[in-house]
Amino acid sequence: MLTLRPEDIRLGCQASDWRDALDQAAEALQAAELVAPAYRDGLYAREAQSSTYLGNAIAIPHGTAESREHVRATGIRVLQFPAGVQWHDGERVHVLVTIAAQSDEHLDILRQLTHVLDDDSVAQRLAAAESAAAVARLLSKSAVEARLDADTLCLNFPAHDVRELALAGAARLRQLGCVGSDFVAAVAEHAPVRLGQGLWLATSGRGVETPALALATPETTLREADEAVTGVFSLAADGSAHKSLLERLFALLESGAGQALRGADAATVLARLSGESTTAHTRLARVLNAHGLHARPAKQLVQVAREQAVPVRVRLAEAGGQPVSATSLTKVINLGARRGQQLAFSAEGEDAEAALTAVCEAVSSGLGEAVLPFDESREHVAPREDDAPPPEPLPADEPHPGVAASPGLAIAPAFVLQTPRFDYPERADDPVAQTQRLESAIREGAEQLEALVREARGGEVAQILAMHEEMLQDGELHQAAREAIGEGASAEAGWWEAIETAAQAQERLADPLLAERAADLRDVGRRVLGILCDVKLPDPPDHPYILVTDDIGPSDVARLDTRRVRGLLTARGGATAHSAILARALGIPAVVGAGPRVMTLEGGTELILDGERGRITPAPSAERRDAAQQRLAERERREAEAWEARFDEARTRDGHRVEVAANLGNTAHAADAVARGAEGIGLLRTEFLFMAHAKLPDLDTQIAEYREALDALDGRPLVARTLDVGGDKPLPYWPVPQEANPFLGLRGIRLTLTRPEVLETQLRALLMAAAGKPLRIMLPMVKDVAEFRTARQIVDRLLEEIPAEQRASDLQLGVMIEVPSCALLAPSLAAEVDFFSVGTNDLTQYTLAIDRDHPQLSAQADGLHPAVLRLIEMTVQAAHAHGKWVGVCGELASDATAVPVLVGLGIDELSVSARQVPLVKARLREFDCEEARTQAGLALAQATSEAVRNVLEVR
Missing domain, CATH: 3.50.30.10 (Phosphohistidine domain)
Incomplete structure (x- = not known):
């Protein structure tokens, strides 16, 4: 929606006639660099088609569709003529709202200005207004939406006249609970009003529960008053809440598209009534994300839309709401699109089809998330529950859930x-100063978030804070706040009204995950509000x-x-x-x-x-x-003892050496891992480096990141996993074709081998960063020796190309055992690889055929299942037969029950989260190798993971 700001308004203009006024309006748009000089001809051409006089001394000049090529940026300029101008249709005009529209934004202005038609005193007040803010307040008003969707449509109804169609629409609204019997009776009392273009309107405010608009169209050709009947609208009016629906009708008629509803299906009707132009290109795309369009996929959609050459708008296809800009993160999130719902995209211009193809493909591919195909027969949407208990004091000594x-x-x-309590005035006199205060606070808030993102250095924290930064830059939020300020609100009040409106809209959404994101909006809002109010926690x-x-x-x-x-x-x-x-x-x-x-x-x-x-x-x-203290004390005692001994070599009670390393998702945390006693890095998840960048990180960027970790390790070995994306870890700038089961599709090594130049750059960066330092590179998701050999060839070539003094000399190349076939074929692999690292999370998932994130089954995905243990045993035996070492880098490595079993199976290294390093070292000191082998034998002899844990706990 176009924003009317005081600085867009010129006061005290004079004109000899309407042409002079129109010339001044064109000059104002040109001076603002919104249009080229040729746009003036478009304004005249539009007036030649029909007058743009709206009513109550207001005209809204705008160009024709052909003149849109001369629009450089969408915008408006308002000119006040206190003495008035005689318009060419004989009406007296005091205000021109002149529009430079790249699409059909003039309809937005029409919707905003329709309310002034009900107030006969507006013309006089506009003429007498002495400030731009006063003119803005008189003209501006937010649109209110009422119900209009596929359910309120009653198409192809077998009626004999327009009265029956009106009653059919009224009955439909009654079935939906929008109105009562009084409304139906009121509609029956009066004949519908003819609107033109084959449309009629029946309206009443009696018995209205929810303002809504129904449309009934005839099954067969009907004629009324010598005119073919397109359909009859039944409007449930309620105060001013229904006005947005009337405004849509006015826009439809003003555009001459009323007859386009004749015989149209529901999708076409909703498109026309939503304000989409008949010349607009449209496309549907179904949301496949498990949690709908929450913040992260919405951000990806916004980024794709911003890359297009033409503006793209979007709405829910099943509803009749107005389209919103696809470049506004807040507006896109507030659509509340759930999995399975369809988005209707629209765009105009020469590049419209290409733009729609791009955004629809992005939606279909999951917007950076792994998605599954939609099967309506198997989809179930859980209702949202709102059952907050009364705020009574909590009783002492009673657990509260x-x-x-x-x-x-x-x-x-x-x-x-x-x-925090923010005390601020609701009103302020100087909109320009208030807008400047707000813009300054937003800039400061963005700088704070940028600093936090830099401190986070990648990973989950940085990704979420970066999304907050995107929210803070949302033009729709800024726009809403400026509109409120233009109406006399203070910077604080205008900003918080915009934030709270958007947050409450999210909280009303049916999807709990989407509703929870309201906290993110308020977090962003409080940051700016705190700056404005100088309030600190x-x-x-x-x-x-x-x-x-x-x-x-x-x-x-x-x-x-x-x-x-x-x-x-x-x-x-x-x-x-x-x-x-x-x-x-x-x-x-x-x-x-x-x-x-x-x-x-x-x-x-x-x-x-x-x-x-x-x-x-x-x-x-x-x-x-x-x-509770005893439980905590026992844990703290063990943690304290473990912490004191964290730098001791990891050994069993009888002195058997088992290296304990740390898993890292961020190179900046390597120093912390060393401080916690890690004897190396057993798994560096390099994909988080790629996820932290908006595009593929180049060679120098990667070298700097890897070198930071290697320097912090001070000679300790680094095991770096090559890029492992796909499945549950997509990259927004590396889209993967939609797959029925992405966990069995393009991911890990098989994905990077489709773009060997990406893998080669990463391998080169690792080799160069590790000059003079021990480096272990492992390949993820390898299924057999062929994939390993392909990667080995790249590494061998790089070792020849890079001078010896500029690259790692202490190098090992291994594979992760995550795919059962890799464990079963361990003997053939062990002859060529330098080491194995068992990723028990994925190995368990694939061995047991249980998605480790499945809400009902994930608890059964236990790495102590004897089938998984047998695969680990096979891997160790094959590796040791060739003198190669084996590590475990999955969650099982830090499971206190599993540690003796893994050691008993012959595992040489355990890689765990940095926080767990001291505890795992302490656990190793609690048993000897004979006991470990006994526990491993017991575990292998069981039939289920439950039996394994039971027998081990007894011991």
Whole structure:
């Protein structure tokens, strides 16, 4: 929607006639560099077709479709003529709203201005207005949407006249619960009003529950008043809420497209009534993302739309809402598109078809997420529940449930952080100054987010904060805030109104994941509001505490001091909220979505927070506290002892050497891993480097990243996995064709071999970064020796091309054992590879045919299943027969029950998260090799993973 700003308004203009006024309007658009000089002819051509006089002293001159080629940028200029101008149709005009439109944006202005037609005093007030802000306030008004969708349409109804069609539409609205019997009776009392172009309108405000618009079209040809009947609208009017529907009718008639509804199907009717031009190119695309268009895929869609040569608009195909700009992140998210719903894209111009193809292909490919085909017969949408308990104080010493968001146990006093109170005036007199204040605060907020992204250095934190940065730059948010400021709001009030409107729209969405993203919007909004109000959050206490808050933004979680924060408790949110994701990444126990009662806790109240069970206990009894403290003390004792011995070599009780390394997703964390006792990096997930960039990182960028990790290791070995994307880790700039099962498709080594130049650049960067340092490179998702040999040839060639002093000399090339075929063929591979690393997460998934992220089955994807253990045993035997070493880099490597079994099977290295390194080393010291072999034998003799764990726990 076009924004009317005070700076777009010229006051006190004078004109000798309408031509002089039109020339001044054209000059204003040209001076603003919105149009070329030739656009003036388009304004005249439009007036020759029909007058653009709207009513109440307002005209809206705009060019013809042919003159759009002279529009450089969409915009408007408003000219006030206090003395008035006689228009060519005899009407008196005091205001020209002159539009430079690259598409049909003049219809947006028409919708905004329709409300002034009801106020006979507007003309006089516009003529007398002494400030641009006053003119803007008189002309501007936000459109209100009412119901219009496929269900309100009653097409091809067997009627004999327009009265029956009107009653059919009224009955349809009654069936939908929009109106009662009074409305139907009111429609029956009066004949429909003829609108022209074969359309009639029946309207009433009686018995209206929800404003809505129905359209009934005849099954056979009907004539009324010597005119072929296209259809009859039945409008349920309610105050001003229905006006947007009337405005759409006016726009439809004004464009002369009313007859296009004759015999049209539902999709065409909704397209025309949504404001799409009959000349627009349109295309449908179905949303396939499991959680719909939440923030991340929406961001990808916006980026694709911005790359197109023509503006692209989008709406929900099943509804009759107006299209929104596909370049606005907030507007796209607020469509609330769920999996299975179709998006209707539209564009105009020479490049429209290419633009639509690009955005539709992006949607179909998943917008950077792994997606599955849509089968309506198997899709089920769970209803959203809103059952918040009353905010009564929580009873002492009673467990209170929440959502388990991040595992761990914490006992500490509560630090209750109330949502900051922002005191600011609602109104302000100087819109220009207020807009400047807002723009300055937005810039400062963006700089803060940029700094946080740099500090995060990639990974989950950086990705989420980067999405916040994108939200902050959303032009639609800025636009909404400026409109409010133009109506007299202060910068603070205008900004927060825009944020809260968008957040509430998301909270009303049917998909809980999409609704949870409202926290991201408010987080972005509070950042700017805090800058405007100069409000800073209170400092947390110096002692350990559990943070209690209504909701917490991801950027707040990223700033938490993990040395003092023992746990996180929120009233709102869910396990899939970005704040919960980051709590897990930072290792902070968290319970979220515990309801508003938690905000009644007093600061300093002792809490037991159990992040694994998803519950909290305020003011626990001595007995309950002692039990929890004993659990915590035992864990802390073991952690403390492990920490003290973290730099000791990892050995079993009888001195058998097993190397303990760290898994990393960010090269910047290598120094932290060393500080925690890691004896090397057993898995560097290089894909996170690629995910942190908007395009493929070049050679120098990769060398710098890898060298940072190698320098921090100070001679310790680095095992780097080559790019492993596809499946659940897509790259937005490397789209993969849609696959029925992406986990069995193009991913890992088989994907990078489709673009060997990408793999070669990465291998070259690793070799050059590791000059003089030990480097181990492993290839993911290898199924047999042929794939290894192809990669080996690239490495061998690079070793010949790069001077010896500029590359790694201590080099090993290995493969990950993730595919069962690779384990079964380990003997043939072991003869050629330098090492194996078992990725137990994927090996378990593929061996048991269980998606490790499946909501019902994931708990059964246990790496201690005897089938998985037998594959590991086969791999070790084959490797040791050729003098090669074997590591484990999956989650099983840090499982206290599994560690002795893995050692008993002959595993030489365990690679775990950096936080787990001291504990795994401590676990190794608790058993000897004979005991480990015994436990391995017991495990292999069982039939199920449950039996394995049972027999091992007994021991």
